[in-house]
Amino acid sequence: MYRSLREFVDAGLLNCFQLDGRTVYELDYGYPPHDHLYCTRCRKLIEFRSEELIATRDEAAAKHGFRVSGHRMLVSGVCRECGKNRRKKRKQDLV
Known part of the structure; x- marks a missing residue:
């Protein structure tokens, strides 16, 4: 699953950032x-x-x-x- 998330980030579909030691993912493509x-x-x-x-x-x-x-x-x-x-x-x- 984490590999798929990384692929979505690399493709520009998801954005990820670190917050209090955890990784947060959110939609990036087409999202304001x-x-x-x-x-x-x-x-x-x-x-x-x-x-x-x-x-x-x-x-x-x-x-x-x-x-x-x-x-x-x-x-x-x-x-x-x-x-x-x-x-x-x-x-x-x-x-």
């Missing part, structure tokens, strides 16, 4: 460009697309005479659900 938010507590990976981010990337590339072929951005933090759970625990600790 996007970036990720990563919750360091529950390990949830959330996809997002930002036109402002793409515009900033393209502006920086143009300023430096750079031709963009793609980019990857991973923002680490705590998701809404894990943040709510933490706040609930804090309130209970105060009682």
Whole structure:
């Protein structure tokens, strides 16, 4: 199975990256460009697309005479659900 995944990556059908010691695979071919938010507590990976981010990337590339072929951005933090759970625990600790 892993050999097949590697072949799909080599063919440009899948994209792979390392995250906390694990390999993450996602569709690449025909899938719109996007970036990720990563919750360091529950390990949830959330996809997002930002036109402002793409515009900033393209502006920086143009300023430096750079031709963009793609980019990857991973923002680490705590998701809404894990943040709510933490706040609930804090309130209970105060009682």
